[in-house]
Amino acid sequence: MQSVDLDSVTSRDIREALANRVGCVDGQKDFIDREMLVILGQMDKPSRIFPYLLLGTEWNASNWEELNQNNVGYILNMTREVDNFFPMHFKYVKISVSDEASTNLLNNWNLTYSFIKEAKESGKVCLVHCKKGISRSSSTVIAYAMKEYGWSLEHALAYVKKRRNCITPNKVCWFVSSLV
Template sequence: NFFAGELQTHLHAIFHHLREQDSIKLAVRLESWNEEHRRYLVIVSTTGRQDTEENIIVGCDFPTKESKVCTIGLVLPIWCDTTIQLDGDGGYKVLSHEKTHTFKPVSVQAMWSALQALHKCKDTAQKHNYYEGSLFLTWTCYYTSKIKSNRVYINEWEYSEDLWTRKPNYFEMKDAERVSVETLIRDRLKQVMMTMDLDNCTCKQVRLELENVIDMDLTAYKRYIDTEMFNILGQMDCPTKILDYLYLGSGWNASNLEELERFGVRVDNFFPDDFTYKNIRLHDLEASNLLQHWHGTWRFIDQARRSEGKCLVHCKMGISRSSATVAAYLMKERLWTKKKALEFVVGLRSIAHPNPAFLDQLDEYEGMVFAR
């Protein structure tokens, strides 16, 4: 699609700035003051003098979405004392040596990916005790010398509004009303996130939709909502072990080779040379007929079991299509009722929630299972 082409073009331009021995660990697009301006937070990685991984943040600027060349506007080493924290407004702050930089990715998924990658980089820096003034990350100067973005772009990279002085600290406001609202947020936030495309919406858009659902201004709860949102994403991010040979997860899990190898599962075809796939091309819509595929998915999972392999069943978020399919497998394999199978799945993966049409199809499937 268009956006994939835009990203591919921009990544190609970013690669032109890298030294031969460096690689890109992550690149996420950020919000910008100017609608035409494209900004990317890029984590550049290399093997340092001690044969250990070293990482820096590089901020890249494209004047427009059609631009095929970029400039560098920010270079930020990741030291052992670097601090990463949510800013309570759909972004996060990176604090290092009394300097603070705020980044706001353009989507919830981009935000989640960036936070995970940054925390891993920080863990590496702490493990090897990378501190400013040491012989680590000396290669940072190469990229610092290439900072050529115009002053407007650099101002945006350096801008850091002191959000903490202007916002109340909700940890000091734990009155009964606040506790009640936070409980309501926890109950409804997951439902709202299930209805939104987290690849193409921001944290702010999720909060605004939540405000519509509960009909309440939640400005004072921004930090709390961001924190809860990432707790929920953490649940979504990990595949759930249903049986010794069966896992339930998301598309993110299916694209993580390291995780797949760790769990030993066979799983869209991200790694066709390494795993065996069965694809069911259906949208999470009430008009979709998932029932017609459940005999085939049962056979595929059973083949993994009989060959002493493991299988990951996934859709985009691991919530509706895949959870219904796993429940159907349990019904046929264990001769369980729909109620028992769903309770078992939800008990292990609380975000599992098949859409109403799939629940009706499970009712029909139950009749087929017990008619034999």
């Protein structure tokens, strides 16, 4: 198996290596590029939103060493499709929701808020994650910030986006401002 330096390799390098190994991949360029971005994005470190709150991905939730280095004691899993990786070692809440625009996150705001608040008060860190750390988890973190700090939707969104620029919160988040 060939190894490469992930800091210097390009998508073109990977496509060429793949073509050499399996044959012509010209018709698959967009798919290959998208999948590489997903994989690389999942390997990023979680984003520290507050000293006690990280926003991340399935990859972050499965990385034992990283969880311990960040003093994580609580994990809020905002997915239907990702299991809790270390249920004997961390306190979990799993909100089984799909990654769809129509997903209703409002039913869980009080539970997710209380769980993050409990982590804060315990002195441990809470990792909030979904598959890619983009929509479901970011919507939850934005709603938490609005309720905890009395922020407007615009302020909370800007604050979280400054710390994790890849977020695209679920549209239901826009309705939370009327509840906070």
